Amino acid sequence: MSVVVEELTRTFGAIEAVKGISFAVEKGEVFGFLGPNGAGKSTTIKMLCTLLKPTSGRALVNGYDVVQMPTDVRRSIGIVFQDPTLDDYLSAEQNLRYHCMLYHTPPATRPTRIDSLLRLVGLEDRRKDLVKTFSGGMKRRLEVARGLLHEPQTLFLDEPTVGLDPQTRRSVWEYVMRLRQSTGLTIFMTTHYLEEAEYCDRIAIMDHGRVVALDTPDALKRQVGRESVHLVVAPEDVARAALVIGEDRRVTHGEGGELQVECAEGASGQALAAQLLRQLTLSDIAVQAVSVHAPSLDDVFMRLTGRAIRDETAGAKERLEARLRGRGRLRRRS
Amino acid sequence: MKGKVKMAQRSTLDTQPPLIAVHTTPPPPRTARLPVDLEGIAMIWLREMSRLWRQRTRLYGAIVRALVWLFALGFGLRRSFVPIAGLSYAQFVFPGVIAMTIIFSALQSAISIIWDREFGFLKEVLVAPTPRSTLVLGKCLGGATSSTAQAAIMLVFAPLAGVTLTPLHVLAALGAMFITALALSALGIVIALRMTDFENFGTIQNFITQPLYLFSGAIFPTRGVPGWLSALLFLNPLTYGVNAIRGALLGYNVSEVPRDIVALLGVTIVFLGIALMLARGEA
Numbered sequence: 098m099s100v101v102v103e104e105l106t107r108t109f110g111a112i113e114a115v116k117g118i119s120f121a122v123e124k125g126e127v128f129g130f131l132g133p134n135g136a137g138k139s140t141t142i143k144m145l146c147t148l149l150k151p152t153s154g155r156a157l158v159n160g161y162d163v164v165q166m167p168t169d170v171r172r173s174i175g176i177v178f179q180d181p182t183l184d185d186y187l188s189a190e191q192n193l194r195y196h197c198m199l200y201h202t203p204p205a206t207r208p209t210r211i212d213s214l215l216r217l218v219g220l221e222d223r224r225k226d227l228v229k230t231f232s233g234g235m236k237r238r239l240e241v242a243r244g245l246l247h248e249p250q251t252l253f254l255d256e257p258t259v260g261l262d263p264q265t266r267r268s269v270w271e272y273v274m275r276l277r278q279s280t281g282l283t284i285f286m287t288t289h290y291l292e293e294a295e296y297c298d299r300i301a302i303m304d305h306g307r308v309v310a311l312d313t314p315d316a317l318k319r320q321v322g323r324e325s326v327h328l329v330v331a332p333e334d335v336a337r338a339a340l341v342i343g344e345d346r347r348v349t350h351g352e353g354g355e356l357q358v359e360c361a362e363g364a365s366g367q368a369l370a371a372q373l374l375r376q377l378t379l380s381d382i383a384v385q386a387v388s389v390h391a392p393s394l395d396d397v398f399m400r401l402t403g404r405a406i407r408d409e410t411a412g413a414k415e416r417l418e419a420r421l422r423g424r425g426r427l428r429r430r431s
Numbered sequence: 432m433k434g435k436v437k438m439a440q441r442s443t444l445d446t447q448p449p450l451i452a453v454h455t456t457p458p459p460p461r462t463a464r465l466p467v468d469l470e471g472i473a474m475i476w477l478r479e480m481s482r483l484w485r486q487r488t489r490l491y492g493a494i495v496r497a498l499v500w501l502f503a504l505g506f507g508l509r510r511s512f513v514p515i516a517g518l519s520y521a522q523f524v525f526p527g528v529i530a531m532t533i534i535f536s537a538l539q540s541a542i543s544i545i546w547d548r549e550f551g552f553l554k555e556v557l558v559a560p561t562p563r564s565t566l567v568l569g570k571c572l573g574g575a576t577s578s579t580a581q582a583a584i585m586l587v588f589a590p591l592a593g594v595t596l597t598p599l600h601v602l603a604a605l606g607a608m609f610i611t612a613l614a615l616s617a618l619g620i621v622i623a624l625r626m627t628d629f630e631n632f633g634t635i636q637n638f639i640t641q642p643l644y645l646f647s648g649a650i651f652p653t654r655g656v657p658g659w660l661s662a663l664l665f666l667n668p669l670t671y672g673v674n675a676i677r678g679a680l681l682g683y684n685v686s687e688v689p690r691d692i693v694a695l696l697g698v699t700i701v702f703l704g705i706a707l708m709l710a711r712g713e714a
């Protein structure tokens with residue numbers, strides 16, 4: 098087990114940010130925390146990486162208790178925080194070198210390790226440049242590289258892709274998935290991008306300080322409904338098509354020549370689509386369009402909390418900008 | 432367009448073997464855990480040095496400020512003062528101007544903790560497997576080194592003030608400057624850790640830097656001042672710093688220099704202790 102959390106609680110004055118959550122993360126797993134703003138994701142991560150003391154409950158990270166053995170926890174984890182933590186006025190390489198000093202990596206291996214990580218995140222040709230000249234995505238990648246320098250067993254990523262454009266987001270994910278493939282690294286991440294949660298082996302959905310669901314993305318989606326196939330045929334063929342598809346399936350008619358066919362419990366929409374296409378073609382019914390609809394994590398979230406996650410997380414980019422703006426007048430964040 | 436090129440490069444990477452190994456060896460158990468982490472302190476210190484180098488243009492400002500004070504006081508007030516212990520006023524005030532350079536740069540360097548907190552780098556240090564003393568000691572040594580270096584540049588202007596220097600003077604002065612800088616850096620770190628936002632930055636200049644400088648004996652002799660002022664001088668750590676630097680450069684009031692050294696080191700230790708306590712609360 099890489100992370101074991103039991104009844105973990107954290108309050109800030111009257112605010113109960115985390116309300117007694119329990120879960121465990123397997124070694125080598127990509128584990129995601131999904132939830133709207135203020136759900137308590139960052140607070141949980143900060144407790145796990147020993148920056149915040151739990152109000153009550155217990156957490157083990159890589160076998161070490163976060164309260165009793167914080168130094169061992171710290172040595173065994175890598176972290177990319179929600180807010181950037183690079184020194185903008187140092188070069189990429191200097192940032193990495195200083196990190197090695199803080200983590201006491203063996204001096205002899207430092208140059209090669211730094212080289213290979215810079216190559217991993219595609220920044221080897223920018224190593225001498227000051228970080229302030231980097232784009233948001235490059236900074237993020239550099240932070241991922243830095244978090245891996247000291248060979249951690251578990252990597253924590255707190256919204257690693259917030260504020261990045263879709264292309265950069267995808268490339269950050271490419272790296273993360275490759276890493277997972279080529280190493281036994283455990284990855285613990287938070288996000289409120291539903292499409293990113295799909296990369297995870299398992300997802301904990303967090304809302305108002307509680308874990309309201311925890312399962313694989315597919316199992317979660319199966320909870321809220323089945324996959325379905327949407328077909329478009331010529332309007333005059335609709336009745337015949339419905340007959341061909343069969344009465345034992347749930348078929349609904351849409352406008353014009355639209356048909357929606359629901360899958361059996363747990364069955365794949367794509368397989369059904371292929372089967373329907375074959376049947377209809379054999380019956381000389383021309384299919385003009387076909388698409389497969391799967392329930393989304395959005396639907397899962399809606400069902401569990403009664404709210405759409407998108408409403409609450411809309412404008413992640415604006416939030417990031419607001420945060421950066423807020424830096425003119427500075428508050429202590431913990 | 433640029434992004435596309437990057438993506439293409441990356442996908443060629445996919446065909447290569449895994450680039451790095453993660454935790455091939457379990458983290459070595461650390462048997463001896465020192466309460467201080469020398470390499471961590473070295474890292475903070477190095478970063479302070481690279482900051483000094485990066486912001487070397489700020490040095491010109493410091494030099495100009497010091498020269499303005501030197502000329503305005505040393506020459507402007509020349510006729511208004513009787514020689515003090517055989518020293519001209521310009522000679523007398525020269526160590527004071529050096530002390531000013533130290534207090535400005537030591538506080539400025541310590542205040543950078545607030546920047547680090549705001550721009551995130553502080554978290555990188557706080558979450559590393561290193562005790563909080565790393566931050567406090569590294570910053571203190573780094574700030575002291577960088578302000579001593581800045582003040583040392585001022586020694587070049589000694590002839591302007593009519594101060595002749597021997598290598599021995601310079602060496603003694605550097606020592607006095609360094610322990611002065613240590614005390615002021617420690618003070619600055621306490622202030623920075625207490626301060627939660629930048630709006631107070633001007634306040635620090637007005638309420639700390641300037642009074643400490645003006646009521647330190649940097650610009651007037653401390654003998655025969657009114658009682659309230661002598662109390663202020665007694666409480667001000669810079670008083671001891673100014674006296675020690677003046678003793679080193681001019682041989683003035685040397686008998687009190689041992690007291691100065693003890694006072695400065697004592698102040699350093701007390702403020703470092705407070706800073707350590709405050710740093711433990713930092714998250």
Ligand SMILES: Nc1ncnc2c1ncn2[C@@H]1O[C@H](COP(=O)(O)OP(=O)(O)OP(=O)(O)O)[C@@H](O)[C@H]1O
Binds near residue numbers: 109132133137179431
């Ligand atoms: N230092 C703090 N002091 C007071 N309240 C805090 C502090 N940190 C977090 N909180 C509160 O705890 C709750 C959970 O915050 P947290 O940052 O964990 O949310 P999150 O899930 O990471 O949200 P986001 O998606 O916006 O990052 C919020 O109500 C927040 O206001």
Ligand SMILES: [Mg+2]
Binds near residue numbers: 138139179256
């Ligand atoms: Mg968060």
